[in-house]
Amino acid sequence: MNQNKRFCLALDLKDDPALIKKYKEYHWSGQAWPEITDSIKSAGISDMQIYCTGNRLFMIMEVDETFDPKKKAEMDVNNPKVQEWERLMDQFQIPLPWAEDGQKWVPMDKIFQLA
Template identity: 65%
Template sequence: MTCDLINNQKLIAEYKDFHAKGKAWPEITESIKSAGIVDMQIYLTGNRMFMIMECDSSFNPNKKAEMDANNPKVQEWEMLMWKYQLGVPWAKNGEKWVEMEKIFQLI
């Protein structure tokens, strides 16, 4: 998945700090794990981010979205992150993270 950050070095540094090891809110990491996401990595270049998720067979993106919508702490986190995030130019209105199409794999 991909998402942009507002192109402001101070805001980018704050965003990175929120995501530093052990700093993400425990309710957020628990909501990720409970949805069947086994591992998640976020990479940054400039102000563009790329998220790679490793999921088990129980993961369902629609169920995850529903769980997040009904979790007040996740909603609080998402509202806070909007201070930093900016949807990519082709994102739908209100959409942050956009799924990417895999076009190559070596093995």
């Protein structure tokens, strides 16, 4: 029985075609730093996909029963390579207008499902 759970999140990029292109380059298959993908997998995230339209990003995370968002946040704060990656990504990202202070990716609410 599949016990995975799905999280969908959104974030904006600065509306600059050159910055958006560079951000995409950092995320193309095989381009993300291995320490980053290792930290994602070690937190119980079994799959992660990021989609882009214009300057809006949409992330889908499939997580297993070991995933805990608070534990992942703590792991990230204590991982120097993740902090380096986050500082690098900050030059591309802007928070959504309704994001809380310091929040990047904002959880989305599911409003429809084809049954």
